[in-house]
Amino acid sequence: MINCGLKLKKNLANIGIILKEDRRLVMLDDVCEYGESLVEGLKAEKNLVLKNQPKKCHKCNSDKIKGVEVMGSYEGALFWECDECDCIILRFEEYKTEEYLQLAKGFWTNPSDWGYVPRSEFN
Numbered sequence: 001m002i003n004c005g006l007k008l009k010k011n012l013a014n015i016g017i018i019l020k021e022d023r024r025l026v027m028l029d030d031v032c033e034y035g036e037s038l039v040e041g042l043k044a045e046k047n048l049v050l051k052n053q054p055k056k057c058h059k060c061n062s063d064k065i066k067g068v069e070v071m072g073s074y075e076g077a078l079f080w081e082c083d084e085c086d087c088i089i090l091r092f093e094e095y096k097t098e099e100y101l102q103l104a105k106g107f108w109t110n111p112s113d114w115g116y117v118p119r120s121e122f123n
Protein backbone atom coordinates (compact mmCIF):
# COMPACT_ATOMS: atom_id res chain seq x y z
CA MET A 1 0.00 0.00 0.00
CA ILE A 2 1.36 3.31 -1.02
CA ASN A 3 1.53 5.91 1.69
CA CYS A 4 -1.75 7.75 1.49
CA GLY A 5 -0.28 10.89 2.96
CA LEU A 6 0.23 13.70 0.58
CA LYS A 7 3.30 15.21 -0.81
CA LEU A 8 3.70 18.90 -1.06
CA LYS A 9 4.63 19.67 -4.57
CA LYS A 10 7.82 21.55 -5.18
CA ASN A 11 8.12 25.18 -6.07
CA LEU A 12 4.89 26.10 -4.45
CA ALA A 13 5.98 29.69 -4.49
CA ASN A 14 5.80 29.80 -8.27
CA ILE A 15 2.29 28.58 -8.77
CA GLY A 16 -1.14 30.02 -8.40
CA ILE A 17 -2.19 33.60 -8.57
CA ILE A 18 -0.71 36.37 -6.52
CA LEU A 19 -3.69 38.13 -4.99
CA LYS A 20 -1.65 40.61 -3.05
CA GLU A 21 1.97 40.89 -2.25
CA ASP A 22 1.51 38.56 0.65
CA ARG A 23 -1.38 36.46 -0.54
CA ARG A 24 -1.49 33.68 -3.05
CA LEU A 25 -4.36 31.63 -4.39
CA VAL A 26 -3.76 28.04 -5.35
CA MET A 27 -5.79 25.02 -6.29
CA LEU A 28 -5.85 21.99 -4.08
CA ASP A 29 -4.09 19.89 -6.70
CA ASP A 30 -1.19 22.26 -6.59
CA VAL A 31 -0.53 21.92 -2.92
CA CYS A 32 -1.41 18.37 -2.13
CA GLU A 33 -2.12 15.09 -3.71
CA TYR A 34 -5.38 13.44 -2.98
CA GLY A 35 -5.30 11.03 -0.13
CA GLU A 36 -7.05 10.29 3.08
CA SER A 37 -5.64 13.14 5.04
CA LEU A 38 -4.99 16.28 3.11
CA VAL A 39 -3.60 18.24 5.97
CA GLU A 40 -0.77 15.77 6.46
CA GLY A 41 0.25 16.39 2.90
CA LEU A 42 0.96 19.99 3.65
CA LYS A 43 3.73 18.92 5.97
CA ALA A 44 3.09 21.87 8.17
CA GLU A 45 5.14 22.56 11.24
CA LYS A 46 4.08 20.31 14.07
CA ASN A 47 2.27 21.75 17.05
CA LEU A 48 2.25 25.23 15.67
CA VAL A 49 -0.87 27.17 14.82
CA LEU A 50 -0.75 30.90 14.25
CA LYS A 51 -4.04 32.67 13.81
CA ASN A 52 -2.40 35.85 12.64
CA GLN A 53 0.06 36.12 9.84
CA PRO A 54 3.53 35.86 11.33
CA LYS A 55 5.88 38.75 10.62
CA LYS A 56 8.90 36.55 10.46
CA CYS A 57 9.59 32.93 9.76
CA HIS A 58 10.44 31.15 12.99
CA LYS A 59 12.89 28.96 11.11
CA CYS A 60 14.86 31.19 8.79
CA ASN A 61 13.77 34.58 10.09
CA SER A 62 12.69 35.71 6.64
CA ASP A 63 9.88 38.21 6.46
CA LYS A 64 8.60 36.76 3.18
CA ILE A 65 5.62 35.05 4.72
CA LYS A 66 2.63 34.58 2.48
CA GLY A 67 -0.90 33.63 3.24
CA VAL A 68 -2.02 30.83 0.96
CA GLU A 69 -5.64 30.53 -0.05
CA VAL A 70 -6.96 27.35 -1.61
CA MET A 71 -9.71 27.59 -4.23
CA GLY A 72 -13.00 26.23 -2.97
CA SER A 73 -11.74 26.06 0.56
CA TYR A 74 -11.65 28.71 3.26
CA GLU A 75 -12.06 32.23 1.90
CA GLY A 76 -8.90 33.85 3.02
CA ALA A 77 -5.52 32.52 3.95
CA LEU A 78 -5.77 28.90 4.97
CA PHE A 79 -2.16 28.60 6.01
CA TRP A 80 1.07 30.55 6.02
CA GLU A 81 4.08 29.81 3.96
CA CYS A 82 7.61 31.10 4.02
CA ASP A 83 8.89 31.93 0.57
CA GLU A 84 12.47 31.42 1.66
CA CYS A 85 12.50 28.04 3.32
CA ASP A 86 9.05 26.77 2.22
CA CYS A 87 7.93 25.94 5.71
CA ILE A 88 4.20 25.83 6.22
CA ILE A 89 2.48 27.06 9.33
CA LEU A 90 -1.14 26.27 9.93
CA ARG A 91 -3.58 29.01 10.65
CA PHE A 92 -6.23 26.66 11.97
CA GLU A 93 -6.07 23.52 14.05
CA GLU A 94 -5.22 20.47 12.00
CA TYR A 95 -8.73 19.01 12.06
CA LYS A 96 -10.17 22.35 10.95
CA THR A 97 -7.64 22.74 8.18
CA GLU A 98 -8.54 19.25 7.02
CA GLU A 99 -12.21 20.19 6.91
CA TYR A 100 -11.43 23.20 4.77
CA LEU A 101 -9.18 21.23 2.46
CA GLN A 102 -11.88 18.61 2.05
CA LEU A 103 -14.23 21.33 0.83
CA ALA A 104 -11.79 22.14 -1.93
CA LYS A 105 -11.76 18.53 -3.05
CA GLY A 106 -15.07 18.73 -4.84
CA PHE A 107 -14.31 22.11 -6.23
CA TRP A 108 -13.80 22.39 -9.93
CA THR A 109 -13.22 25.34 -12.14
CA ASN A 110 -11.84 25.88 -15.56
CA PRO A 111 -8.55 27.49 -14.71
CA SER A 112 -8.31 29.32 -18.02
CA ASP A 113 -11.54 31.16 -17.22
CA TRP A 114 -9.84 33.15 -14.59
CA GLY A 115 -6.30 33.29 -15.85
CA TYR A 116 -4.94 30.65 -13.58
CA VAL A 117 -1.64 29.28 -14.66
CA PRO A 118 -1.52 25.58 -13.93
CA ARG A 119 1.56 24.04 -12.48
CA SER A 120 2.26 22.13 -15.69
CA GLU A 121 3.09 25.39 -17.41
CA PHE A 122 5.96 26.06 -15.09
CA ASN A 123 9.23 24.24 -15.40
Ligand SMILES: [Zn+2]
Binds near residue numbers: 061087
Ligand atom coordinates in the same frame (compact mmCIF):
# COMPACT_ATOMS: atom_id res chain seq x y z
ZN1 LIG B 1 11.50 30.44 6.48
